[in-house]
Amino acid sequence: MNGKxxxxxxxxxxxxxxxxxxxxxxxxxxxxxxAKVLLADELAHELMTPGTACFAQIxxxxxxxxxxxxxxxxxSVKLALQIFSDPAKTINGIVHPAVKREILSRVEKxxxxxxxAYFILEAALxxxxxxxxxxxxxxxxxxxxxxxxxxxxxxxxxxxxxxxxILRSQLSEQEYKKHCNVIIENNGTLKEAFEQVxxxxxxx
Numbered sequence: 001m002n003g004k005x006x007x008x009x010x011x012x013x014x015x016x017x018x019x020x021x022x023x024x025x026x027x028x029x030x031x032x033x034x035a036k037v038l039l040a041d042e043l044a045h046e047l048m049t050p051g052t053a054c055f056a057q058i059x060x061x062x063x064x065x066x067x068x069x070x071x072x073x074x075x076s077v078k079l080a081l082q083i084f085s086d087p088a089k090t091i092n093g094i095v096h097p098a099v100k101r102e103i104l105s106r107v108e109k110x111x112x113x114x115x116x117a118y119f120i121l122e123a124a125l126x127x128x129x130x131x132x133x134x135x136x137x138x139x140x141x142x143x144x145x146x147x148x149x150x151x152x153x154x155x156x157x158x159x160x161x162x163x164x165x166i167l168r169s170q171l172s173e174q175e176y177k178k179h180c181n182v183i184i185e186n187n188g189t190l191k192e193a194f195e196q197v198x199x200x201x202x203x204x
Contacts, residue, residue: 006114007034011107011134015126015176016141018166019148021186021193025141026122028194033201036116038106040123044099048074048091057094096129104134118201127171127179139200140180142173144187 016022030037047054050072058067058074065082069075083089107119123131132138143151145167152158158166177183182200186193 007117009107009111009114009116009119011119011121011136012139013121013123013126013131013135013137014139014141015123015180016186017143017145017148017170017173017176018163019152020141020143021151021190022122022141024190025184025186025193025197026120028190029118029120029197029201032198033118034116035118035120036110037120037122038103040099040103040121040125043102044095047098047102048095054094054098058091061089061091061094096125100129100131100134124170127176132179137181138179139182139184140176141184141186142177143185147187 014022014026026037026039029035048058049055055074058079062079062082067074067079067082069078079091083091103121110116110119121131121135123129126132126135126138149160149163152163153160184193184196184200
């Protein structure tokens with residue numbers, strides 16, 4: 001390590017309901033701590049680009065269907081419509097295992113490098129996909145439903161109907177809390193939430 005400290009990196013999975021304010025807290029962690037932040041959604045999109053194994057598998061699963069954009073990549077809207085019209089067709093069985101394999105590979109590489117004190121994974125399906133078995137700990141970012149609804153309406157322009165549909169698709173607060181080691185309450189100021197994050201990261 002050329003005299004530099006090699007960190008015993010903690011692998012932390014972070015999740016929370018839509019509108020809980022995860023993005024601000026992740027940005028704070030990345031800015032203020034020796035942390036590598038990875039967003040599972042972004043990684044999934046990366047693994048679905050032309051030329052990847054996932055892309056080829058999805059092509060095969062949807063052979064003959066109009067699911068492509070002009071540049072040859074997948075059109076997310078067209079793909080979603082195909083899945084909606086035929087629920088038996090799904091890409092989850094292709095993409096989710098590939099994402100998990102890639103995450104584990106990146107975590108292992110960063111552990112070997114010893115550069116980061118924390119590897120932070122943000123994913124909506126941490127609990128559902130069994131990440132409690134591979135992360136050192138899971139965190140849940142909690143916020144009252146009324147506040148989350150307000151944030152989604154004001155920052156993203158979501159309608160009440162869209163928010164209702166998203167909330168119905170997610171696990172209950174009780175289910176999240178049952179599986180997570182750390183609960184960050186994000187109902188107050190960001191400063192208050194940041195202080196909770198700082199204390200949680202300081203714990204051995």
